[in-house]
Amino acid sequence: MPRITTPHHDVVGDTADLAGRAGIQSVEVGFTLLSALAQSACPMMLRDLAHAANMSPAKAHRYLVSFQRLGLVAQDALSNRYDLGPSSLRIGLASLSRCDPVRMARNAIADWSTRIGHTMALAVWGNQGPTMVHWHDGSAAAAAKLRLGDVMPLLSSATGRCFVSFMAPTHPDRPACDRMLQQALAVTQQKSADAIIKESRRHGVARVVDTLIPGIAGFCAPVFDSQGQLVMGIVTLGATGAFDASWTGPTARQLQTFARQLSQDLGCPDTPA
Numbered sequence: 001m002p003r004i005t006t007p008h009h010d011v012v013g014d015t016a017d018l019a020g021r022a023g024i025q026s027v028e029v030g031f032t033l034l035s036a037l038a039q040s041a042c043p044m045m046l047r048d049l050a051h052a053a054n055m056s057p058a059k060a061h062r063y064l065v066s067f068q069r070l071g072l073v074a075q076d077a078l079s080n081r082y083d084l085g086p087s088s089l090r091i092g093l094a095s096l097s098r099c100d101p102v103r104m105a106r107n108a109i110a111d112w113s114t115r116i117g118h119t120m121a122l123a124v125w126g127n128q129g130p131t132m133v134h135w136h137d138g139s140a141a142a143a144a145k146l147r148l149g150d151v152m153p154l155l156s157s158a159t160g161r162c163f164v165s166f167m168a169p170t171h172p173d174r175p176a177c178d179r180m181l182q183q184a185l186a187v188t189q190q191k192s193a194d195a196i197i198k199e200s201r202r203h204g205v206a207r208v209v210d211t212l213i214p215g216i217a218g219f220c221a222p223v224f225d226s227q228g229q230l231v232m233g234i235v236t237l238g239a240t241g242a243f244d245a246s247w248t249g250p251t252a253r254q255l256q257t258f259a260r261q262l263s264q265d266l267g268c269p270d271t272p273a
Contacts, residue, residue: 153184219237
C-alpha cells in the first residue's frame with residue numbers, strides 16, 4: 001500500500017503564510033492516519049494503516065486510541081480493522097454543507113491565473129444557461145471582454161460545451177440544458193453536438209478556437225460536487241497567437257488540475273469522465 005503525505009491544497013487559499021507559524025506537530029502527525037483512512041476504499045488493519053501514514057504500528061496505535069475516544073475512528077470488534085468514526089462523518093457533512101464552489105474558486109483564481117498566464121473566469125448554470133459570475137484578467141489580458149451575467153451559447157463557447165458535455169442526466173438542470181441544445185442545433189451549422197460532446201468528454205475539458213470570437217481560443221473545465229454533479233465551469237482564454245490551445249498542452253493540463261482540486265475539496269473523490 002502506498003504511503004501518503006498530508007495533502008496540500010492550493011484551492012481554498014494560500015497556505016504559505018502558515019509555514020512560519022508555530023503549531024502542534026503531534027496533531028499534524030496524527031492527521032496522516034485520518035487522511036489514510038479517508039483515502040482508503042475499505043477499513044484497514046493497524047499494520048497497513050501505520051505503513052500508509054509512515055509510522056510504526058505502536059505509535060499509530062496510541063493515536064488511534066485517542067481518536068477512538070473522540071469518535072474520529074472506529075474499530076470493528078470482529079476484524080479489528082479501523083475506519084473513520086461518527087465524529088469524522090459529522091465534521092465532513094458540516095464542511096460539505098458550507099462549501100461554496102464559487103467562493104472557493106474565486107479565492108484561488110488569481111494565483112491560478114498567474115500560473116496559467118491567461119485570463120480566467122467562472123461560470124455557473126443560471127436561468128438562461130451557462131452564466132459568467134467572475135472574471136480575472138491574466139498577465140496576457142484577452143482581447144475579448146465578457147461581462148458578469150453574460151450567458152454563453154451552448155455550442156459555440158467552451159463554457160457552453162462544458163455544461164452540455166459534463167452535466168449528468170440526473171442533474172436537475174439537464175432538461176433545460178437539453179431544450180436549449182435542441183434550439184441551438186436548429187440554427188447552427190457547426191459539427192454535430194454529439195461530436196462536440198464526445199470530443200470534450202474524451203479530453204476531460206471543452207475547447208473552442210476561433211469559434212465564438214475570431215482570434216480567441218479558450219478552454220472550460222468542469223467542477224463537480226460530492227454527488228458527482230457539475231456545479232461550475234472554470235474558463236481560461238486568450239488570443240490564438242499566444243494561447244496554447246492543444247488538448248494536451250500545459251494550459252489545458254493546469255486548468256484541469258485546478259478543476260480537479262476544487263472537485264476534491266467539494267467532496268468528489270474521482271472526477272467523472
